Amino acid sequence: xxxxxxxxxxxxxxxxxxxxxxxxxxxxxxxxxxxxxxxxxxxxxxxxxxxxxxxxxxxxxxxxxxxxxxxxxxxxxxxxxxxxxxxxxxxxxxxxxxxxxxxxxxxxxxxxxxxxxxxxxxxxxxxxxxxxxxxxxxxxxxxxxxxxxxxxxxxxxxxxxxxxxxxxxxxxxxxxxxxxxxxxxxxxxxxxxxxxxxxxxxxxxxxxxxxxxxxxxxxxxxxxxxxxxxxxxxxxxxxxxxxxxxxxxxxxxxxxxxxxxxxxx
Amino acid sequence: xxxxxxxxxxxxxxxxxxxxxxxxxxxxxxxxxxxxxxxxxxxxxxxxxxxxxxxxxxxxxxxxxxxxxxxxxxxxxxxxxxxxxxxxxxxxxxxxxxxxxxxxxxxxxxxxxxxxxxxxxxxxxxxxxxxxxxxxxxxxxxxxxxxxxxxxxxxxxxxxxxxxxxxxxxxxxxxxxxxxxxxxxxxxxxxxxxxxxxxxxxxxxxxxxxxxxxxxxxxxxxxxxxxxxxxxxxxxxxxxxxxxxxxxxxxxxxxxxxxxxxxxx
Numbered sequence: 001x002x003x004x005x006x007x008x009x010x011x012x013x014x015x016x017x018x019x020x021x022x023x024x025x026x027x028x029x030x031x032x033x034x035x036x037x038x039x040x041x042x043x044x045x046x047x048x049x050x051x052x053x054x055x056x057x058x059x060x061x062x063x064x065x066x067x068x069x070x071x072x073x074x075x076x077x078x079x080x081x082x083x084x085x086x087x088x089x090x091x092x093x094x095x096x097x098x099x100x101x102x103x104x105x106x107x108x109x110x111x112x113x114x115x116x117x118x119x120x121x122x123x124x125x126x127x128x129x130x131x132x133x134x135x136x137x138x139x140x141x142x143x144x145x146x147x148x149x150x151x152x153x154x155x156x157x158x159x160x161x162x163x164x165x166x167x168x169x170x171x172x173x174x175x176x177x178x179x180x181x182x183x184x185x186x187x188x189x190x191x192x193x194x195x196x197x198x199x200x201x202x203x204x205x206x207x208x209x210x211x212x213x214x215x216x217x218x219x220x221x222x223x224x225x226x227x228x229x230x231x232x233x234x235x236x237x238x239x240x241x242x243x244x245x246x247x248x249x250x251x252x253x254x255x256x257x258x259x260x261x262x263x264x265x
Numbered sequence: 266x267x268x269x270x271x272x273x274x275x276x277x278x279x280x281x282x283x284x285x286x287x288x289x290x291x292x293x294x295x296x297x298x299x300x301x302x303x304x305x306x307x308x309x310x311x312x313x314x315x316x317x318x319x320x321x322x323x324x325x326x327x328x329x330x331x332x333x334x335x336x337x338x339x340x341x342x343x344x345x346x347x348x349x350x351x352x353x354x355x356x357x358x359x360x361x362x363x364x365x366x367x368x369x370x371x372x373x374x375x376x377x378x379x380x381x382x383x384x385x386x387x388x389x390x391x392x393x394x395x396x397x398x399x400x401x402x403x404x405x406x407x408x409x410x411x412x413x414x415x416x417x418x419x420x421x422x423x424x425x426x427x428x429x430x431x432x433x434x435x436x437x438x439x440x441x442x443x444x445x446x447x448x449x450x451x452x453x454x455x456x457x458x459x460x461x462x463x464x465x466x467x468x469x470x471x472x473x474x475x476x477x478x479x480x481x482x483x484x485x486x487x488x489x490x491x492x493x494x495x496x497x498x499x500x501x502x503x504x505x506x507x508x509x510x511x512x513x514x515x516x517x518x519x520x521x522x523x524x525x526x527x528x529x530x
Binding site for chain 1 (some may be wrong): 502
């Protein structure tokens with residue numbers, strides 16, 4: 001109950017500044033695309049750019065050239081080694097994907113995706129949209145770190161969007177809905193009041209790592225080759241929905257109980 | 266009235282082949298932008314590209330590089346000396362403009378603009394969207410040749426869209442309305458249909474019972490009174506989303522590994 005009151009107060013204070021989603025670019029190859037993405041972001045009032053392992057390092061002259069001055073206005077983009085680190089403080093991320101993936105995650109179109117992000121932002125959740133490398137898109141492992149997929153219904157015979165165009169499309173739809181919400185909706189829809197707040201992704205990652213270590217010790221992974229695939233499966237189970245702080249504590253408790261602390265380990 | 270009836274009949278007949286608007290680029294400077302515009306057009310099933318007085322002539326190697334093969338699929342772009350010639354066979358054109366213009370023309374936002382184009386296309390009118398040069402946009406004379414203006418509500422402090430992004434945005438909104446079936450999605454979004462089937466609840470219950478037994482043996486439940494509440498929490502974690510058969514096998518495997526079968530129990 002106390003939590004709920006605090007929650008509402010925050011909501012009220014942030015009424016006019018619905019937090020915008022972060023844009024996370026995974027292993028982008030061409031600086032031109034990073035700069036064009038930044039320009040498109042700023043066109044639609046998104047400013048938190050995070051870059052995971054840019055191929056040509058950072059800063060990047062080609063990015064500056066296509067950004068059209070956006071980097072002078074936005075906060076400095078943050079660079080990370082891995083997607084896991086890049087999203088550790090974010091509660092809900094949507095992975096963009098042109099192909100159908102063999103994973104059980106909700107698949108949103110751009111409008112529904114941005115509605116979902118706005119609903120969550122209205123509940124004080126940090127949100128993000130994750131984009132893959134130009135040629136290859138996101139890996140299955142990267143996607144398994146995200147809670148949902150976004151798919152743009154493009155021409156089936158010519159489906160692949162340019163990276164910066166894809167960022168632009170997300171930013172545009174977000175902006176369109178965020179602006180209209182300011183006028184048509186007094187308060188963002190609340191999540192189920194029985195749910196407590198979701199745990200940040202970093203804490204869920206820590207749990208999964210702890211589980212992985214325990215499984216390693218127990219020789220759960222029969223061969224080193226199968227381990228990555230199995231870990232993707234496991235990660236999908238625990239990242240698919242909002243795991244709350246309370247539930248995460250429960251999961252840690254379960255793990256402690258099952259690992260057999262009694263043996264003295 | 267008569268017009269409206271004709272309109273409906275044609276719409277019905279042409280359901281799957283609503284004529285798409287032409288894209289007209291006026292005096293584009295950079296080949297990169299022409300190519301990226303063509304790619305974005307084809308992504309959203311627009312194929313009639315007309316170019317007025319391209320600065321660097323035509324064909325253009327830089328355009329080929331960013332088109333990502335679009336020119337191999339689309340009809341050859343047509344080159345004109347003036348906008349007037351480029352739109353001579355078109356019935357209704359919308360000019361894109363970032364700035365407010367001192368002209369009495371209807372100003373549409375992208376959604377309204379594309380609705381207007383689709384209505385007219387349903388009446389067998391040829392339609393077009395006209396884009397200006399990167400730096401200067403359209404001249405007043407060029408705008409005076411068009412029937413309406415389209416304005417994208419961007420960040421007032423960073424309004425200027427890249428040319429190809431602007432084309433993409435028009436193409437996307439057109440596609441979204443023209444192919445609305447592809448975008449309509451029931452809430453909540455369906456899971457990816459290629460994914461494996463969710464496990465029946467009975468099997469999920471069995472897993473939870475097995476977990477409960479193991480936790481009981483490990484004295485996870487400190488008091489009998491707290492057990493029902495904790496079990497509700499645990500059940501919520503595993504029943505909230507579709508756990509697949511495959512994932513359930515993984516969870517059973519995890520449990521077997523963690524319970525420490527090696528001790529001989």
